[in-house]
Amino acid sequence: MTRNVLNKLLLSSLALTASLAWTDAFASRANFPKYCIQRSPHPTEKFVTLPPRITLDAAPVGGVLATITIPTGWTENDRFWCYGGPLIMVEVEGLNLIKKDDFFETNIPGIALRTGLTFTADTYVVYAPRGVYPVGSNDYSVRTLTIQLVRTDTSVSSGTLPTNFKVKLSTRGDPTLQYTVTVGGNSEVISELFSSCSAVNAVVDVQMGKESIENLTSGRATERPFNFDVRCEGLKPTTPPPVRVYFEGNSSADGMLALSGAGTPGVASGIGISLVDNKGVKLPFAKARQIKIDHLRSEPQGEVYRFSGTAKYALTSGQVKPGKANATMTYVIEYN
Incomplete structure (x- = not known):
């Protein structure tokens, strides 16, 4: 006699507005000057549009179904300079955070969203809600926005990806230095997986x-x-x-x-x-x-x-x- 087992992973999520306050964890680094300034005047907000169609790849629960990389429009000439290693933060407005996994909710069953920015010459992505201490004094430029769609359940559906959210980069040293990428457009997510x-x-x-x-x-x-x-x-x-x-x-x-x-x-x-x-x-x-x-x-x-x-x-x-x-x-x- 046989019987079937189909295991599902149930993710209990807590909806929170994505934010992260400066805390005492970084106070020990405040004993010496740390700041960031623009090298030359340039806009600090850009608008990007999601691709009209995103096709998902196969991935296990917890794996990445799709990765979208979008140039922000800032170039290497649109630089800011940091001294003393201030904490640089990446945060999101307009999406609810799944606190347990640092992913953001979507309206598509089985799919969560993760997003971040690159602001160095390499391809290292700092995902929200996270911060990073630059090493030494250096120039930086916010070059690309990365969005990942992450599988959260055995059942994965198609649907329209939420838009009109903002990804922000800010520094502790200069509260006026803030870069904002506003994401818009209607992107249809096509699942070639069984639901x-x-x-x-x-x-x-x-x-x-x-x-x-x-x-x-x-x-x-x-x-x-x-x-x-x-x-x-x-x-x-x-x-x-x-x-x-x-x-x-x-x-x-x-x-x-x-x-x-x-x-x-x-x-x-x-x-x-x-x-x-x-x-x-x-x-x-x-x-x-x-x-x-x-x-x-x-x-x-x-x-x-x-x-x-x-x-x-x-x-x-x-x-x-x-x-x-x-x-x-x-x-x-x-x-x-």
């Missing part, structure tokens, strides 16, 4: 029947076919993407399942249940060795996949004794 997959057959009961010890010892045990279907929704691909499965149960090796209650009175001994798929591959009992499920058909509700396999009694070790010979395992579906 969800679920088992069509919640429980699969494989009737093993009775088997004689003579058949077992002669290798003539009866094979019992079984299958289960998985329906995945939220995606209409040209080529259906892979859905995989692995199994959990009392197993000492792939393809061999121990009997329930083995070693107790009334339970058969010296045998287990041999399990292979329809290609003869031993069923894996580890996520690292998961195998693909065959695509069966397309439906208006989504894509349907079918796993087919066979089970039979097989010799293990020790003396073979008759008795009950039941076993249970769980199948775990992996997708996206």
Whole structure:
């Protein structure tokens, strides 16, 4: 008998306005002059537009689905100079912060947003709400805005990315020195991931029947076919993407399942249940060795996949004794 498990990660989020006050944690650095000034007069606010379409890549929960890098419009000539290593902060206005992860909420299920700025010659991004101490005295220029879409759940949907928020860079040394990037535009997020997959057959009961010890010892045990279907929704691909499965149960090796209650009175001994798929591959009992499920058909509700396999009694070790010979395992579906 088998049953399915589809694990979901539930993220409890606390909506807060993104802000971070100057605290006493930095007071020890205030004993010497620290400031930033503009090298030459230039605008301190820029407006950028998100791309009209963002296509998501596959990523695990907590991983990055898409990265968008947008030039701010400031050049190397639009510089500010810092002395003494003041704290430079990057903050966001207009989005709610998921405090636990330092991500920001979106209105798209399964997706959070992370954003930051580069203000050095390299590509190091300082993400909000964070600060960084420049090393020594140097020139800086706010060059690019980076937005990352981060996966927060097994279910990921499409939708419109929130706009009209501001990303700000400021320094403690000079409260008048503040750079603001205002983000606008309508960006349609296209998910080429399944929003969800679920088992069509919640429980699969494989009737093993009775088997004689003579058949077992002669290798003539009866094979019992079984299958289960998985329906995945939220995606209409040209080529259906892979859905995989692995199994959990009392197993000492792939393809061999121990009997329930083995070693107790009334339970058969010296045998287990041999399990292979329809290609003869031993069923894996580890996520690292998961195998693909065959695509069966397309439906208006989504894509349907079918796993087919066979089970039979097989010799293990020790003396073979008759008795009950039941076993249970769980199948775990992996997708996206």
